[in-house]
Amino acid sequence: MSSDIPHNFEDRLRQRASTTMNANTLETIPVNHRPHENIPNTPLSASTISFLLGCIFSLGLTLFLTGGISGRWWATSQLGFFLAAWSGFHWGEFAVTAGWNRDKCSVDSFLLDNGPMYHVANGTALVEYLITLYFKPSLKAHPYISTIGIIMTVVGQTLRAAAMIQASTNFSHIVAFRKLPSHQLVTHGVYSIFRHPSYAGFFYWALGTQLVLQNPVSSIGFVIVLWNFFSRRIKAEEKALVNFFGKDYETYRRRVGTNIPFIR
Helix, strand or coil, rough: CCCCCCCCCCHHHHHHHHHCCCCCCCCCCCCCCCCCCCCCCCCCHHHHHHHHHHHHHHHHHHHHCCCCCCCCCCCCCCHHHHHHCCCHHHHHHHHHHHHHCCCHHHHHHHCCCCHHHHHHHHHHHHHHHHHHHHHHHHHHHCCHHHHHHHHHHHHHHHHHHHHHHHHHHHHHCCCCCCCCCCCCCCHHHHHCCCHHHHHHHHHHHHHHHHHHHHHHHHHHHHHHHHHHHHHHHHHHHHHHHHHHHHHHHHHHHHCCCEEEECCC
């Protein structure tokens, strides 16, 4: 059999990367998984998404820093912070992956293709905020709640970015169920405090955004949905990690908790 024929999934991906390197695709085609391809994995897509996220971030940050626009009931600093946090999160996911985990970088790294329920959740949160603000603005007039939310959002974003940077090539947006030679058990930095800091970071980031908007219904909904999601995902991921690292991971798991409420 010819040696030019790829024998496994990774070889096929590398061959695809080498044959399309000069085509209209990103230079950093993932070597261990296929992009979803719901969004074309091209420089045009990446640059367009970055531009749009930058516009939303700039608009949101301006609204937040200026305290909103007088005479426009909907253009509040709370909404501005939410827009800046949301757009900054998605751009940051791509930027950190491109900077510290290039082999896994693709247009999917923006995490905009998270499934319809993710966008329904954020859309519902915005609807709740705007409807309540229009009919009962006094329910959004508790600045200390928004301040707590801002702190949680910033801490959650920082924790997640730090986790991705420290894990570097060991991090993946997709749970790995097969150990690669490059996989290492990371236990330093934020991993010495949080067993799954990227999950904890997103959990507190998402809840923080809802506290900023002072959305009671969405806050409860986000906690329930995210807790169920991370509970199932952590259980599945830890089975793989025990298979990967054996007693080393079991010792680490006993020593460090997730610091997500009621998920040990």
